Amino acid sequence: MIRGMSEPPAKSDFQRQVESFQRDYSAIEAQVASVIVGHQEVIDDVLTCLLAGGHALLEGVPGLGKTLLVRTLAAALDVEFARIQFTPDLMPVDITGTNIVVTDARGGKRFSFQRGPIFANLVLADEINRATPKTQSAVLEAMQEQTVSVSRTTHPLPSPFMVLATQNPLEMEGTYPLPEAQLDRFMLKIRLASPASGELVSILERTTGPEAPQVQAAVSGNRIREMRETVLHVQAASAVDEYIAAIVLATHPENENAPEATRKYVRYGSSPRGAQAMLLAAKVRALRAGRANAAYADARASAPAALRHRLILSFEGQADGANPDQIVREVLDSVKPPEAA
Numbered sequence: 001m002i003r004g005m006s007e008p009p010a011k012s013d014f015q016r017q018v019e020s021f022q023r024d025y026s027a028i029e030a031q032v033a034s035v036i037v038g039h040q041e042v043i044d045d046v047l048t049c050l051l052a053g054g055h056a057l058l059e060g061v062p063g064l065g066k067t068l069l070v071r072t073l074a075a076a077l078d079v080e081f082a083r084i085q086f087t088p089d090l091m092p093v094d095i096t097g098t099n100i101v102v103t104d105a106r107g108g109k110r111f112s113f114q115r116g117p118i119f120a121n122l123v124l125a126d127e128i129n130r131a132t133p134k135t136q137s138a139v140l141e142a143m144q145e146q147t148v149s150v151s152r153t154t155h156p157l158p159s160p161f162m163v164l165a166t167q168n169p170l171e172m173e174g175t176y177p178l179p180e181a182q183l184d185r186f187m188l189k190i191r192l193a194s195p196a197s198g199e200l201v202s203i204l205e206r207t208t209g210p211e212a213p214q215v216q217a218a219v220s221g222n223r224i225r226e227m228r229e230t231v232l233h234v235q236a237a238s239a240v241d242e243y244i245a246a247i248v249l250a251t252h253p254e255n256e257n258a259p260e261a262t263r264k265y266v267r268y269g270s271s272p273r274g275a276q277a278m279l280l281a282a283k284v285r286a287l288r289a290g291r292a293n294a295a296y297a298d299a300r301a302s303a304p305a306a307l308r309h310r311l312i313l314s315f316e317g318q319a320d321g322a323n324p325d326q327i328v329r330e331v332l333d334s335v336k337p338p339e340a341a
Contacts, residue, residue, distance in 0.1 A: 017230045021287045027218040031076035034213045036069050038199040045190045045305050051227050052280035054187025055143050055163040064192040066166040070124045075215035082120035086131035092138035096148045118142050121158050121221055125165035129175045136182055143185040160224045187277045189309035234283035236294040239338045244299050248275045250331045251311055259334040261327045265317030270310035277306035296337040304328050
């Protein structure tokens with residue numbers, strides 16, 4: 001998550017920041033929506049990750065526009081973009097970079113670090129689950145520490161930095177499950193559904209004509225950093241924190257408040273990162289609505305995308321085909337906000 005938060009601004013100054021956040025958020029959203037048909041919740045979740053300083057995992061069958069969404073977002077931001085196509089033969093050094101021997105003007109030889117594509121502001125890890133777990137793990141340090149270590153030397157990544165990974169459902173041929181440790185580094189797991197009839201018609205109209213929509217950069221990298229700082233200054237009452245904590249704890253089968261679905265189908269519940277993801281996403285939702293305080297409803301709405309990939313199912317859960325989204329819904333139904341308890 002984001003470090004080094006500055007002093008909180010004055011109330012009047014922060015209200016202006018909230019209004020500015022709304023304007024710039026809408027500007028980015030409008031540029032992305034000029035190309036992407038439907039998927040409004042998906043777009044909001046992706047922008048939430050961007051502005052909360054997190055990473056996003058997009059899951060869906062081929063052809064739903066996962067890669068197009070990321071490329072469109074990159075075009076709407078004035079930042080450096082890189083795409084890494086994950087394949088079974090991709091090696092970790094193809095992502096992080098490596099030291100190479102170079103010859104200087106005097107004929108001497110020395111090692112020089114050649115940066116890999118991970119050194120960008122916005123990184124598309126396309127079809128991340130088609131690479132082996134060893135290669136998938138090459139982005140772990142980058143996602144958590146925003147650094148890359150090669151030959152005992154640590155190289156900082158640019159700021160802002162975000163990984164947007166796409167994956168096909170695990171049951172599809174030629175895919176590898178992501179390690180739990182890597183899944184936990186993604187702030188949100190976002191699922192793309194097939195378009196409705198009207199949306200499909202709009203897709204045909206936009207993509208089969210002579211002119212394609214043109215996307216303009218709406219904000220700079222510096223502005224993204226400022227918007228991330230604004231997110232950190234959004235207030236959340238202690239009762240909201242307690243509500244989020246209760247939800248996360250209810251995903252653990254040994255917890256006394258866990259619902260039946262958790263006890264029956266979950267082996268391990270969400271890590272504390274799930275609670276962090278919920279709160280940061282709730283703060284972004286509050287800013288989108290022009291509020292300086294996160295509410296219970298913001299936290300509840302953020303729960304599915306923040307928790308679905310952090311639930312490790314038991315053997316019974318896997319055998320019965322338990323749906324993590326359904327488990328999260330039962331958790332939300334069983335945990336009431338303090339004032340409604």
